[in-house]
Amino acid sequence: MRRLYYADSLLTSFDATVETCTAADDGRFHVTLTETAFYPTSGGQPFDHGTLGSTEILDVIDDEATGDVVHVVGAPLTIGAMVHGEINRLRRLDHMQQHTGQHILSAAFDQLVRARTVSFHMGAESSTIDLSRELTPDDLSMAETAANQLVWRDLEVGVRYVSEAEAAGLPLRKESTRTGTLRLVEIPGFDLSACGGTHVPRTGMIGMIGITGSERFKGGTRVSFACGGRMLAAFAAMRRITQTAAKALTVGASEVPDAISRMQAQIKDQQRSIRDLQEQVTTRLAAELREAATVAANGTRLVVRAQPGWDAGAIKFLASAIVSSPGFVVVLTGDGSPVPVVAARSTDVGFDAGAWMKDATSELGGRGGGRPEFAQGGLNAGTNDILAMASRTLS
Numbered sequence: 001m002r003r004l005y006y007a008d009s010l011l012t013s014f015d016a017t018v019e020t021c022t023a024a025d026d027g028r029f030h031v032t033l034t035e036t037a038f039y040p041t042s043g044g045q046p047f048d049h050g051t052l053g054s055t056e057i058l059d060v061i062d063d064e065a066t067g068d069v070v071h072v073v074g075a076p077l078t079i080g081a082m083v084h085g086e087i088n089r090l091r092r093l094d095h096m097q098q099h100t101g102q103h104i105l106s107a108a109f110d111q112l113v114r115a116r117t118v119s120f121h122m123g124a125e126s127s128t129i130d131l132s133r134e135l136t137p138d139d140l141s142m143a144e145t146a147a148n149q150l151v152w153r154d155l156e157v158g159v160r161y162v163s164e165a166e167a168a169g170l171p172l173r174k175e176s177t178r179t180g181t182l183r184l185v186e187i188p189g190f191d192l193s194a195c196g197g198t199h200v201p202r203t204g205m206i207g208m209i210g211i212t213g214s215e216r217f218k219g220g221t222r223v224s225f226a227c228g229g230r231m232l233a234a235f236a237a238m239r240r241i242t243q244t245a246a247k248a249l250t251v252g253a254s255e256v257p258d259a260i261s262r263m264q265a266q267i268k269d270q271q272r273s274i275r276d277l278q279e280q281v282t283t284r285l286a287a288e289l290r291e292a293a294t295v296a297a298n299g300t301r302l303v304v305r306a307q308p309g310w311d312a313g314a315i316k317f318l319a320s321a322i323v324s325s326p327g328f329v330v331v332l333t334g335d336g337s338p339v340p341v342v343a344a345r346s347t348d349v350g351f352d353a354g355a356w357m358k359d360a361t362s363e364l365g366g367r368g369g370g371r372p373e374f375a376q377g378g379l380n381a382g383t384n385d386i387l388a389m390a391s392r393t394l395s
C-alpha cells in the first residue's frame with residue numbers, strides 16, 4: 001500500500017480502491033486501501049481527521065505487523081470499490097507546523113546547548129520535547145532565537161530515502177530504530193533526521209516557534225512549545241491574561257509585575273498593622289474582663305464567656321492576656337464547628353486546665369487537652385452548654 005503523504009504532505013484529497021474491510025469487536029470497521037494520504041498515529045504525531053466516502057475517519061492506525069495503514073470508520077465500505085478520501089486540511093497543517101518546528105527546535109538544542117532530544121509528544125493543545133539535561137532560561141531563549149531565524153530563512157525541507165548501511169555513514173541527529181529503507185527529512189546545512197512524519201515543504205510555513213514553558217523532568221528538561229497557528233493562539237491567550245491583569249491593577253501591561261510587588265508589600269504592611277491593632281484591642285478587652293470577673297467560692301476570679309466571631313487563635317490570645325495577671329481562671333469559646341474552647345489559669349492558681357478540658361470532652365463530646373496552666377479543644381456542644389458546664393464546675 002502506497003503512503004501518499006510520504007511524497008506530498010500537502011495532498012489532502014485522493015481516490016483509492018478498498019482492499020479490505022473487516023468488522024471489529026467494538027462495532028467499528030477497519031479498512032485498508034491501495035493507497036492513502038491519511039497519516040496514522042506514529043512518531044509522536046497524531047492521526048489525520050477527515051472522511052472516507054461518506055463516513056468519518058475515527059482513527060488511523062499504523063499496523064507494523066502488516067505494514068498497512070488501517071482506517072477505522074463507523075460504517076462498512078465495499079471491497080473493490082473506489083472511495084474518495086478527504087483530509088482535514090487545517091489539522092494536517094497544524095501537525096506539519098508542530099512537527100517540522102520540533103525538528104528545528106531539537107536541532108537547535110542539540111547544536112547550541114548540547115541537549116539531546118529523548119522524546120517528542122504532540123498533544124491536542126501543547127507539544128513537548130524531553131531533553132537530556134537541565135537547561136537555564138538563557139539556554140532556552142538562545143535555542144528559541146536560533147530556531148526562529150532558521151524558520152525565517154525559508155529553507156526547503158527535503159525528503160530522501162537511503163538504505164540502513166548508507167544511513168550509518170550519515171550525521172543523523174537521532175538514530176532510527178527502523179530497518180530497511182529509511183526516510184530522511186533534511187533541512188539543508190542544519191538537520192538530518194530519520195522520520196516518517198508529514199512536514200512543511202519550506203520552513204517559512206511554520207511561521208514562528210515559541211517556547212511556552214519548561215520544567216525539570218527525569219534529570220533533564222521538558223520543554224513545551226507552540227508553532228504557527230498554535231503560537232498565535234498562545235499569544236492571544238497571553239494577551240487576554242495580561243490585559244485582564246493590567247486592567248484590574250489599573251496600570252500598563254509592562255507595569256504589571258511591579259504593581260504586584262508593590263501590592264504584596266502593602267498587604268504585608270497591612271497584615272502587620274492588623275496584628276498590632278488586634279493585640280491592642282485584646283489587651284484592652286482582657287483588662288475589662290478582669291475587672292468584670294466573678295469570684296468563685298475559693299476566691300479565684302473567673303472569666304467564663306463566649307466570643308462570637310472569634311476563631312481558636314484569637315480566643316487563645318485573649319485567654320493568655322487575661323491570665324497574665326495573678327488570680328484568674330478563664331474559659332472562652334469562639335465560633336466554629338466543633339466549637340473552639342480554651343481553658344487557662346494564672347500561674348498562682350491551683351487549677352488543672354488540662355484535666356478540666358478532658359472532663360469537658362467526656363461530658364460534652366469532642367477533642368481536647370493540654371497542660372495544667374493552658375488547654376484547648378473543640379467541643380461538640382452548643383456554646384451555652386459549654387459555658388454552663390464551665391460555670392457549674394468552676395464556681
Ligand SMILES: [Zn+2]
Binds near residue numbers: 099103196197
Ligand atoms: Zn520527525
